[in-house]
Amino acid sequence: MSVLTGKRSWLRTALASPAIGRLGVIAAGLLIWEGLARTVLDPEFVSPPTRILQALVTRTLADPTVLRAIGTTFWELLLAFALAVLAGTAVGVLVGAGERISRTAYPLVLMLYAVPQVTVLPLFVMFFGLGPASKVAFGFTHGIFPIMVNVIAGMRDVSPLFLRSARSMGASRMQVLRHVVLPHLVPSFFAGMRLSVAMTLLGVILAELYASIDGVGYFAHLYSESFDPAPLYALIVVLALMAVLLNELARRAELRFTWRRR
């Protein structure tokens, strides 16, 4: 009796757990996709998940030129992201620190943030060429904004009470930065960082799709023009994995450094 109820409640817990639920939704989605793709959908546009997996293993991952392209994109992404985080934090702290500069520059930053940068993409290719430089640059200008905006916003809402209290105890500007402002920034910094991963990837891929001689975007272009959807989907899977990986890195760093968790 108790064993039975124990089992049932175990099963119920498992079904009620959000992780299992999520997996269930994903599995159901894949099944429906598979069914539709094998029956009603045009194979020139949509591949079933099984075929995509097959293409991923036999074509994408087996082809050294494609592998190299994935590597190129990954390094472009990583470099653009690292530069965006460093520069975004530095600019954010500088702009956020000064009263006047913050009032002047913050609206400008927000305005620039709102403009779709894809409009100036041809300029990037013209300035930086067809190689990785234009991709890194375009990824960088995409990735820097979420960091900058979040850091500036964070600097602007430091509790005046903490500042007043620190000031009354004789804190210097460096001490205030180190003990009050920077710790306060941590949560918004990481929120910006995770947005930045997605934006950087967007920038890099856009630049690659627009004009390139290498990278994932180049092959994606190639496959889509030859109506070869399976490896195209496989590439999309690879890109998604890259984004998930970087996002996970950011999340780990966040867990480690966020004081709220402690």
Added chain:
Amino acid sequence: MPTQRTAVSSQLAEVADPWPAHGGEPETAILCVEELRKNALSNSRDASRAGDAAIGIRGVSKSFGDDGDDGRLPALQAIDLEIRRNEFVCLLGPSGCGKSTLLNIIGGLLKPSTGEVFVNGRRVVGPLPRDIAFVFQEDTLLPWYTIAQNMHVALEFQGVPREERPERVRAALEAVGMSEFARYYPHQLSVGMKQRIAMSRGLSLQTDIVLMDEPFAALDEQTRMVLGEDLSGLLEQTHKTIVFVTHSLAEAVFLSDRIFVFTARPARLKSIVTVDEPHPRRPDFMTSDKFNGLRNRLYGLLREEIREAVRQNV
């Protein structure tokens, strides 16, 4: 000075010195703390006038808002008073009359519109971390640091040498019976415990003067009674000058040597009530006729002012 401040320094717009890190006014010299310390106690020719008082306040008025502005709000009006060394005084007045403003002006965090403040005989022009410690009404413990780290950082701000800090922190926590919570984060403590820590942090800075702005306001009556007794006991050993803001008449009588009663906004000094009773005070003082007599007298002084303050706020 711009009327509208948006960045970090917004709340400090009115302070005596632009906050060095975030003052942001390019035309104002950015002072480092050392300079601030030197300047804060400027040797003024008026020093003699301040006599032996720990704190002298001369003709201090304060209005918020810009000159000639219709919305200009007078908060303090021609305050003259003197606080002696080792004295415990309370500032008592209706809500919103300007008590915190006066406290911030004494501490050099806010600049008076007119008049001067002297601390230990010298004119105040900025914060005086070596002479004055604050205990604020609100919770000012940094949430990302443990209790011990918070105390440590306070000493670092004040410029206490690194090797002296751990012992000072330990002693300060022990003095308020909070040693076992050294490694806790503020959010893990009750409001009363946090305020006890804030009090001990203020005392650990070893300044002659401690300014306390309703440090017990967020506490329940039982906790404030205990903390009040603790404070009275702690002070007996340390010989400090304390300026204490409170709304509680009982607290004022129980703790103070003298009570300054203020009018409704703009605050003017209405009366000074002396409590002639040695420290540390025992709980049975609270039930004595003397205590109740003083309390009633304070209430009589404040009644009209409270009505006036309520009228202002409708």
